[in-house]
Amino acid sequence: MKILRDIPSLLAWRAEAEAAGRGVGFVPTMGYLHAGHLSLVEEARRRVPEGEVLLSIFVNPTQFAAGEDLEIYPRDEAGDLAKAEAAGANVAFCPLDPEIMYRPGPPVWVQVEGLEQRLCGASRPTHFRGVCTVVSKLFNLVRADVNVFGQKDYQQLAIIKRMHAELFFAGEVVGMPIVREADGLAMSSRNAYLSAEERQKALALSGFLRTVEARWAAGERRVAALLADAKTVLSVGEIDYVTLSDAETLEPWADDATVDRPSVLALAVKFAGARLIDNCVLR
Numbered sequence: 001m002k003i004l005r006d007i008p009s010l011l012a013w014r015a016e017a018e019a020a021g022r023g024v025g026f027v028p029t030m031g032y033l034h035a036g037h038l039s040l041v042e043e044a045r046r047r048v049p050e051g052e053v054l055l056s057i058f059v060n061p062t063q064f065a066a067g068e069d070l071e072i073y074p075r076d077e078a079g080d081l082a083k084a085e086a087a088g089a090n091v092a093f094c095p096l097d098p099e100i101m102y103r104p105g106p107p108v109w110v111q112v113e114g115l116e117q118r119l120c121g122a123s124r125p126t127h128f129r130g131v132c133t134v135v136s137k138l139f140n141l142v143r144a145d146v147n148v149f150g151q152k153d154y155q156q157l158a159i160i161k162r163m164h165a166e167l168f169f170a171g172e173v174v175g176m177p178i179v180r181e182a183d184g185l186a187m188s189s190r191n192a193y194l195s196a197e198e199r200q201k202a203l204a205l206s207g208f209l210r211t212v213e214a215r216w217a218a219g220e221r222r223v224a225a226l227l228a229d230a231k232t233v234l235s236v237g238e239i240d241y242v243t244l245s246d247a248e249t250l251e252p253w254a255d256d257a258t259v260d261r262p263s264v265l266a267l268a269v270k271f272a273g274a275r276l277i278d279n280c281v282l283r
């Protein structure tokens with residue numbers, strides 16, 4: 001596994017890949033990899049079987065607000081590199097210093113208005129600006145043929161797809177299904193923060209999504225009926241939001257609406273240890 005620590009080495013690797021006519025698959029992460037991340041690496045490798053698969057590991061400071069978990073975000077670079085290599089990555093970009101990605105001088109931001117203020121953006125107003133900015137920098141540097149993201153961060157994926165199209169970035173953006181633990185909990189690096197009791201309570205999130213999927217499969221389309229007991233079931237923690245929205249625009253459905261197109265049920269619940277998100281798409 002080749003490890004790149006700075007921009008000149010990343011650009012030199014990219015130029016070599018281009019000169020050799022090798023395709024590039026890219027999986028951006030903040031590290032502490034779990035099976036969900038590895039499914040993204042496997043997909044990138046599947047799409048560029050003879051090419052380069054680059055994993056980036058960078059805990060991006062600008063997507064954390066003051067008081068969030070930037071300082072304690074779990075890290076295990078050696079473990080991550082071993083897992084990513086076994087899943088098919090052959091090169092990793094791991095800048096050790098945030099100043100490699102954010103140079104001194106007036107800040108430059110990339111924002112997708114509207115989409116980024118909803119759902120998670122309501123309680124984390126600067127989060128997606130940080131995500132879009134760092135992902136733009138990475139897209140510019142890597143110029144991959146395929147960029148693979150997880151659908152657990154459904155809103156992030158929708159925002160990145162819009163940004164990618166509107167800023168004419170290279171290649172395509174691919175979203176991969178959520179990977180779950182055997183009991184249904186969506187995999188997340190932040191699950192490591194949960195106590196055993198919170199970990200058990202957190203099963204209510206995926207349980208609720210399965211209930212709504214069953215209602216949908218039975219033909220229910222009224223928002224109020226689909227989400228009937230949301231507040232009770234999800235009160236295992238502090239509910240940040242539970243919202244049914246248009247799957248593409250993320251425009252929320254009104255409580256008295258009847259759904260007539262693909263929609264996403266997204267939720268966020270805060271526990272003492274971690275704020276968890278999950279979602280399902282209803283088609």
Ligand code: PAF
Pocket residue numbers: 028029030058060063131134135153156
């Ligand atoms: O999903 C993540 O891990 C991060 O938001 C990303 C896309 C790597 C940007 O820092």
